[in-house]
Amino acid sequence: MNRISVIGSLNMDLVIQTERVPLAGETISGRDFNLIPGGKGANQAIAAAKAGSPTSMFGCVGDDEFGEVLLNSLKDAGVNTVNVSKTSKVRTGVASIILESSGENRIIIISGANNLVDAAYVDSHWDEIKLSSLILLQHEIPLETCHYIIKKAHASSIPVMLNPAPFHEIPTDVLTKVDYLVVNEVELQGIVPAQVSSIEDVIRAGKEINQMGVKQVLITLGGDGAVLVSNEEVIHQPAFTVNAVDTTAAGDTFVGYFASAIINGFGLKQALVNSCGAAALAVTKVGAQSSIPCNDDTQSFVQKYTTEGVR
Numbered sequence: 001m002n003r004i005s006v007i008g009s010l011n012m013d014l015v016i017q018t019e020r021v022p023l024a025g026e027t028i029s030g031r032d033f034n035l036i037p038g039g040k041g042a043n044q045a046i047a048a049a050k051a052g053s054p055t056s057m058f059g060c061v062g063d064d065e066f067g068e069v070l071l072n073s074l075k076d077a078g079v080n081t082v083n084v085s086k087t088s089k090v091r092t093g094v095a096s097i098i099l100e101s102s103g104e105n106r107i108i109i110i111s112g113a114n115n116l117v118d119a120a121y122v123d124s125h126w127d128e129i130k131l132s133s134l135i136l137l138q139h140e141i142p143l144e145t146c147h148y149i150i151k152k153a154h155a156s157s158i159p160v161m162l163n164p165a166p167f168h169e170i171p172t173d174v175l176t177k178v179d180y181l182v183v184n185e186v187e188l189q190g191i192v193p194a195q196v197s198s199i200e201d202v203i204r205a206g207k208e209i210n211q212m213g214v215k216q217v218l219i220t221l222g223g224d225g226a227v228l229v230s231n232e233e234v235i236h237q238p239a240f241t242v243n244a245v246d247t248t249a250a251g252d253t254f255v256g257y258f259a260s261a262i263i264n265g266f267g268l269k270q271a272l273v274n275s276c277g278a279a280a281l282a283v284t285k286v287g288a289q290s291s292i293p294c295n296d297d298t299q300s301f302v303q304k305y306t307t308e309g310v311r
């Protein structure tokens with residue numbers, strides 16, 4: 001059966017909204033506080049499941065209240081969570097996010113239980129993981145685990161999609177084993193440190209990565225859509241014009257939808273359209289996992305937009 005395995009992070013986002021951040025030693029009253037289920041791994045798993053693909057999450061949470069909430073959020077979206085470990089050694093990962101009214105944000109991540117996703121965890125779940133049609137990875141579990149999985153998957157001929165966020169350097173012998181690399185502009189420049197100020201620059205950088213051995217390179221460009229660069233073709237899908245209110249999880253929505261389209265055998269053009277359509281819908285809503293649209297909504301939005309030019 002076609003199935004996606006996401007091996008990645010689960011974090012509780014602790015979001016404080018405030019007029020301004022306090023000075024050292026100062027106490028101020030903030031505006032609002034929310035607990036929002038997140039973590040790039042969990043967000044992308046939810047996007048893939050909402051896109052309609054059987055999706056299993058692999059990772060680790062603490063044996064605490066946040067861990068329960070995160071698992072329930074995944075289950076509600078239809079993600080299989082039986083392989084997510086619970087530990088009593090450390091707490092569930094958290095991201096402490098301070099949003100200033102100016103739009104400036106400050107984020108501190110405590111990886112917590114995500115740090116326990118190591119080679120031994122991967123080996124002990126490999127019988128399950130190896131049944132996947134695609135393995136989806138990000139950079140919010142230990143980097144050495146990520147690299148270990150990519151090499152192991154390659155040896156077993158299981159395709160890997162890597163979204164290297166947050167960016168850390170990827171060794172060449174690992175990069176060459178990635179089948180689909182999905183990067184935003186910042187991550188792109190981490191790999192190809194050239195000036196990127198136009199679509200042509202993006203395509204040039206994408207081709208350089210093709211030459212390094214990655215067959216399919218996807219570059220997301222926020223309000224400028226996304227570009228696919230492979231040895232055979234280059235496709236630029238402009239963004240769907242929407243009233244953007246919150247871009248949180250836009251990239252994660254794109255990645256999860258793209259993974260789903262790939263394992264369902266969609267052509268690359270159609271995969272790009274679906275992913276940009278879903279990500280555009282996600283930016284019209286506040287929130288992370290809750291803003292990720294289901295496939296029916298995405299399909300009717302894309303169809304309406306294309307046939308009626310709905311904005």
Ligand code: ADP
Nearest residue numbers: 184220221222223225226239244250251276279
């Ligand atoms: P990240 O959040 O990872 O940096 P991007 O900002 O590139 O990712 O956004 C991912 C995708 O979300 C884009 O390729 C695009 O399809 C969609 N998107 C982002 N911002 C907007 C926007 N303002 N309007 C429409 N679509 C958007």
